[in-house]
Amino acid sequence: MATATDKTDQGMELLRQVVDGDPALGCMQCGMCTASCPLGTAMEFSPRQLILQARSGNLDAVMSSPSLWMCVGCYTCSARCPRGIELTDGLWPALREKAMLEGIQPPTELQDAFQNIFKYGNSLGESPRKRLGWAKDLDVPLRDLSKEPTPVEVLWLVGDYPSYYPRNQVVARHFARILTALGVSWGVLGNKERAAGDCDRLFGEEGLFETLVENNKKLFDQQQFEKMVLLDPHAFRALEHFYPRYGAEYPVEHYTTFLADRIEQLKPLLTKQVEATVTYHDNCCVGRRCDSFEPPRTLLEAIPGVKLVEMVRNRENSLCCGGGGGGMWLDGHITEHGGQRLSDDRVRQAAATGAEVLAVSCPFELSRFEDSAKVVGVEGTLKVRDIIELLAESMGLNEP
Ligand code: SF4
Numbered sequence: 001m002a003t004a005t006d007k008t009d010q011g012m013e014l015l016r017q018v019v020d021g022d023p024a025l026g027c028m029q030c031g032m033c034t035a036s037c038p039l040g041t042a043m044e045f046s047p048r049q050l051i052l053q054a055r056s057g058n059l060d061a062v063m064s065s066p067s068l069w070m071c072v073g074c075y076t077c078s079a080r081c082p083r084g085i086e087l088t089d090g091l092w093p094a095l096r097e098k099a100m101l102e103g104i105q106p107p108t109e110l111q112d113a114f115q116n117i118f119k120y121g122n123s124l125g126e127s128p129r130k131r132l133g134w135a136k137d138l139d140v141p142l143r144d145l146s147k148e149p150t151p152v153e154v155l156w157l158v159g160d161y162p163s164y165y166p167r168n169q170v171v172a173r174h175f176a177r178i179l180t181a182l183g184v185s186w187g188v189l190g191n192k193e194r195a196a197g198d199c200d201r202l203f204g205e206e207g208l209f210e211t212l213v214e215n216n217k218k219l220f221d222q223q224q225f226e227k228m229v230l231l232d233p234h235a236f237r238a239l240e241h242f243y244p245r246y247g248a249e250y251p252v253e254h255y256t257t258f259l260a261d262r263i264e265q266l267k268p269l270l271t272k273q274v275e276a277t278v279t280y281h282d283n284c285c286v287g288r289r290c291d292s293f294e295p296p297r298t299l300l301e302a303i304p305g306v307k308l309v310e311m312v313r314n315r316e317n318s319l320c321c322g323g324g325g326g327g328m329w330l331d332g333h334i335t336e337h338g339g340q341r342l343s344d345d346r347v348r349q350a351a352a353t354g355a356e357v358l359a360v361s362c363p364f365e366l367s368r369f370e371d372s373a374k375v376v377g378v379e380g381t382l383k384v385r386d387i388i389e390l391l392a393e394s395m396g397l398n399e400p
C-alpha cells in the first residue's frame with residue numbers, strides 16, 4: 001500500500017516531468033492560471049489547485065475528480081503563467097494519461113471518440129472507404145495520391161469533419177476550388193487518410209497518438225510534396241509541434257497562412273462584393289498556441305464589401321469555443337459538472353458586435369457555433385461561415 005510519502009513523491013515526479021527545472025522553483029501558486037481559465041470556477045481542482053494537490057501527494061483525488069476531464073485545451077493558462085509552466089500540453093495530458101493507465105476511464109463520449117479513431121481512423125466512426133464522400137460531385141479535378149503517387153505542391157490533409165460532416169464538406173469542396181483557381185497542384189490521400197491527432201496529443205491518449213504518428217509517417221513518406229496544408233488547426237498543431245518529437249517532421253501550414261501568403265494572387269480573383277459586417281473568432285490552436293493572428297484577418301479584409309469588426313476578446317485574449325482538448329466530446333460531462341458551454345458565451349460576444357457573420361477557420365466551430373446561435377436565439381441574425389466560404393463567394397465559386 002502506498003504511503004503518504006510515496007504519494008507525495010509520485011506527485012512531485014509527475015510535476016517534474018511537466019515543469020521545466022526544479023519543481024520547487026516552478027509554480028508559485030499565484031493563481032493566474034485559475035483566474036484565466038474559462039472553466040476554472042466549475043472545476044473541483046482548478047489548474048492552481050491541481051498543482052498544489054499533486055505536490056501534496058493527493059494524486060488519487062485529482063485523477064478521480066471530474067475536473068480532470070474539464071480542461072478544453074484553450075492554452076490560456078499556459079500562455080499567461082508567469083513561470084512559463086506548460087499546463088495545457090504538459091500537466092493535463094500527463095495526469096490524464098496516468099489516470100487512464102491506472103484504470104480510470106474518461107467520460108463515455110470521449111472513450112467513443114478514442115475507439116473510433118483506433119478502429120476507423122476518424123473520430124466520427126465513419127468508414128474509411130467513405131473518406132472521399134465530400135468530393136462526390138466535385139467540379140474540379142482531384143488527385144488521389146494513395147492510388148497514383150505524383151509529385152505535388154500541396155498534400156492536403158482534408159481532416160475528419162471536412163471529409164464526413166455535411167456542413168464541413170461544403171467547405172472542403174470550396175477549398176479544392178480555391179486551390180485549383182490559384183493554379184496550385186494538390187492531392188489528397190483518399191481512403192488512406194487517417195486522423196492526424198490533436199493539438200494536445202489526443203487528450204492524454206499518448207499511446208494512440210504514437211500509433212497515429214507511426215502510421216501517418218509511413219503514408220506521408222511515400223509522397224512527394226512541397227508542403228502539407230490542413231483545414232483543422234488541431235491537426236495542424238499536432239503535426240507542427242508534436243510529430244517532430246517522433247521523427248516525423250514535415251513542412252506544414254494551416255490554410256489561413258497558406259492563403260494569406262498568396263494574397264496578391266488571390267486579390268484579383270475576389271471580384272464579387274460580399275456586403276457583410278464580419279467578426280472573426282481566433283481559434284486557440286492557430287491563434288494563442290501558434291501566435292498567428294493576422295493571416296485570417298488579411299484574408300477577410302481582402303474580400304470586397306466585408307467590414308471587419310472585433311469582439312472585445314480577440315487575438316491572444318480570445319475565448320475558446322470549448323471544442324479543443326477533447327471538448328467536442330465533453331460538453332455533456334462539463335455541463336453535468338457545473339461548467340457552461342463556452343461556444344454559447346462566444347456567440348453572445350460575437351452578436352454583441354452587431355456583426356452579421358461570425359467567421360471561423362476551424363471545422364469544429366461551424367457546428368458548435370451554429371448550435372449555439374440557436375441556443376442563444378441569434379440564428380436569424382448571425383450566420384457562421386468559414387473564411388473559405390466567404391472567399392469562395394467573392395470568387396464566384398458556387399456549389400453546382
Ligand atoms: S499561473 Fe503558473 S505559477 Fe501561477 S499558480 Fe498557475 S501554474 Fe503556478
Ligand code: SF4
Nearest residue numbers: 037071072074075077
Ligand atoms: S487550457 Fe484552458 S481550459 Fe484547460 S486548464 Fe488551461 S485555461 Fe483552463
